[in-house]
Amino acid sequence: MKSIKLLLTIIITGTLLSSCSTVYQDSFDDGYQNQVSLERVISNYDLWYVDYNQTTGNGDIPYVSRAFTLSFINGVLYANNNITDIGRTGDGFGIDVGTYNTFNGILKTNHDIDGISDFEVTVLSNNEIKLYNYRQNVDYYLIGYQVNEFDYDKLFYENIEYFLQEYIGWEKVSTKGGVPNAFDDENYLAFTPENITTFYSSQDSFGTQIDNINWDYVGGYEIFDVTGYDDLKILTLNYDGGDIEEFELTVINDGRIELYNVNSETTYNFLGRGFVQYLKGENSKKDLKEVVRNENRKRTKVIRKQKNRRNLK
Secondary structure, eight states: OHHHHHHHHHHHHHHHHHOOOEEGGGTOSOHHHHHHHHHHHHHSSSEEEEOGGGOEESOOOHHHHHOSEEEEETTEEEEEOOSTTTTTGGGGTOEEEEEEEOGGGOEEEEETTTEEEEEEEEEEETTEEEEEETTTTEEEEEEEEOGGGOOHHHHHHHTHHHHHTTEEEEEEEEEESSOOOGGGGOOEEEEOSSOSSEEEEEOOOTTOOGGGOOOOEEEEEEEEEETTEEEEEEEEEEETTSOEEEEEEEEEETTEEEEEETTTTEEEEEEEEEEOOOOSSTTOOOOTTSOOOOTTOOOOOOOOOEEOOOOOO
């Protein structure tokens, strides 16, 4: 008899777990039970990483598009709109951007700028949910993490274009090895927040105030994934004059990057200057010392080409 009960338990459990998803507003007839269950789901993880490249639909909820992570804590909605300082801002949760509730199995958010949005929540796996807004016809896919287990490397490298935009400019602070080349004279780089294709460079002397930089050169840039590597990218700078520079790009921390010139075998270190903090929305203001550009920055899907690693350091 015990073995039969055990077999039935295994069959029932397997059937439940094999279900692809659970839509919470349809799970229970009792509204209170819905509220408790959905609250448990969205508050079960400290951070929900917005995997924007999975987004489907033709609409947009602006505050979700701006966010790298969202958190739902005791009725307060938090967001990390910057990669820089993530893990430190708001003890890792980011900034308070509004409120939320889970009445009747629907996630209702009230963003300080964007106002009210309703989401149907579908559980896809133990740590992945889908938020669907029927008014905008858009699905967002979120991956859950605890603060002390968050995959910061994944965040930086999956969103590298946006990380480069979070400083007004990048100042070269060291040059090591290699043979002399034209890029040795480039002391500053900048990547515009208006798109993910334009860069500027400057030969201004070290120590120049970032707001006073004369951006001598302009061109297009592209970032490639590297076959077999999750923690390395390839950056190509295509100057309008026709010159092309190719680098292996490594993130050292949230204020420093390393560029390895593939042709000259020179390693450059750059520090971010002039942190750009992205706040709640277009009406947000900060002290001028913390220059805020393009506060409506939204993420778009980034489809990168693959490259093989040419040289080994």
